[in-house]
Amino acid sequence: MINCFRRYVETYLSHNVCMTHSPPLIIGAGPVGMAAASFLSRYDIIPRIVDKRAEPSKFSKALAINPRTLELFEASGITDKLLALGRKIHGATIHRNGRIVAEVDFEELEHRFPFMLALSQSATERVLREDLAERGIEIERQIELVESPNLAEGKAELVHVETQANESVTAPWILATDGAHSVARKSVHVPFPGDTYDRAWILDDIPLATDFAPDRAHIKLQDDGFLFLMPVYTGEEKPGEPTVWRVIGNYPEPLAQLTESNPIGESQWNSSFHIAHRLVESMNVGKVYFAGDAAHLHSPVGARGMNLGIEDVWVFAELAKRDELSLYHQQRWPVDNAIVQRIRTITGFVKAESFIKRTLRNLLAPRMLHWKSVRETMLKTVSGLDHPVPLLNTKPEEPPAEEGRRSRRRERNQ
Template sequence: MNTVPATASVVIVGAGPAGMTAGIALADAGVNVVLLDKLAEGANTSRAVVVHARTLEVLEQFGVTAALLERGIVVPRFVMRDGDHALARISFDGLPTKYPYTVMIGQESTEAILLARLEKAGAQVYRHTEVTGVGQDADGVTVSYLDADGGANSIRADWVIGADGMRSKVREAAGIGFTGATYPESFVLADVRMTWPDPRDEVSLHLSPEGVTVVAPLPDPRPDRFRIVATVADAPEHQDLAYVQALVDARRPGAHARIEEIIWSSRFRVHHRVADHYRAGRVLLAGDAAHVHSPAGGQGMNTGIQDAAMLGRLLAAVAEGAPEATLDEYERTRRPVALGVVGFTDRVTRMATLRPLPARLIRNLVISTAARIPAFRRALAYQLSELANR
């Protein structure tokens, strides 16, 4: 086990997709960067699975997009349904990008690709290292941590990036508020093997009074692996095959879907929150430490990676002598993006879970009517792909 150095120019707390993206940007610029993560290893489950066009563009500068395409599955269509009735079909074809589609790939694969690139750039992740405190003064920041043996230690840095998730200790230590609320529903997430009537080049969003359900194909040698995300009033701690089958049957009647195996499942609560600021002195935030929201649209990891790419570039410039005011561009640019994503996913989630029949009928009529307009379909595809964030 390697020992964490005593000093670094930048310490990144959290080695998920956002933390590693920032680390790559900094290491490529020759900045001495250290990543700390309390987990003994990276993601070993799929979790976030959608990579949108703008993220593919951003990651192309680091030379990892080709690997994502090689290991993922290209999905150029998005379908919105109520029961077995298609209300809208949205195609990403024709968008002004080299990547007019989404890529479905498990987070464990995304993290493995980013880690290999990070190490190629000369940086390292120190795992099983739990940060316990962050204190800053005029000259730098001291990050306290417990090592793998439980020993207390610290590292001194010029700057710290908190990419340590929704319950960020870095954000808390910096005294930055996290404004928002929690959805009353819980979410079920399951990777399954099943027979499914839709083609494997589309993602479907199902609207129902019981809750919103997303079904998406996942890369696998066998063509029967899918991701299911569903809102429920109160998800059980363990989701067995019968439970997930009942969810699919209720929300896509007539599909004749048959789940054969649950590969992995989980439950979680979803918040919609944005950090009040993205910087406090020498401490900056990225990814889920800065914003969390509904998984509708698969925007979370994408927004975090885009945060981190910009922050890494700006912080590298400051490390090389640019004025600290250069960092002001980060919050000025990226926080409005997060507010927009939170607002968009919140509207989709609330719209999708309408319960009164009259409201659902009106919603369906509005969606199906608007979906006949090419400009509407293009605008929705543009927003989902996050190309407006350029």
């Protein structure tokens, strides 16, 4: 920094630019970017991580951590911290006309993490920030990547938002985790093909008085749409507080469809959004690599967004350790493509925006979920266990089938 400041002064501020040769650069300090920094630091690869936001977001797009992500975080010691804060979601319940028509349970996976962990993205980010602080990695905030014509060569143009000072950085590689509107992706002109649905979906996080089991996700199949409900946990709940639920639906006012539930407090967050399914044509261009929403988008139906991004950067760190980043596209693009396409298909079935499609969905979905092969596909897709990760060498220690089921039932009944 002293040398940089000296060069800055020597130019008499004529261009307000400081040229530096930096360590590897991560653009974006959301959960995917922070996970990347944590994974890399285990191998003594200490990146610089910058983010244009002045402070972390208070809102949580992601609500659940899947078994695959819990596996990937184990060696870093992060999994235990997440488990201490979150709540276990043991399965999903499908409702139709006021009654339960089907259920799926994660214990069918026979995995050492037979559940989804409900924990808000803001809480997950808090754990990751603390982990980075323990590793001596500081997130540099209010530093924004602007479109950089030579980014593929590792040359990034940064702007310090508060002072408007410019900084030109040359990095050995750049990992872009800067989200759906990635400036890095635009800088290298990589295509991001896919589609966006016209009809908006509505999201509401609100305390509810309801009979819905708080250790499960719930899907309501309606004649004219659908509703998805999931409890929201931050790890800071107080005894006696009502459970906050996330309600998502393809209705203008999804809360009006909750005839068996009553809001008992103010909405904590509501938003409308459009579903997109997209995937970059290449996971890297030159020295720029993409992960998370900068690389792929899909609906929340599969609960894979943040989780898939964390898997991206776990693989990235393993390849960086081996000096084999040339294999990143080969290892990640086929996996990400298969998942995006699968979730597009599932989403199309769930949203069913024509009368005929909704009628077929309402008739078929409950029956299909009684088929073992369909339940297995659904569970593996949501849990992230629908494909192997070649560099993940550890095999889960699975309890004997019956013993595992009994122990988990005892846990749920406590």
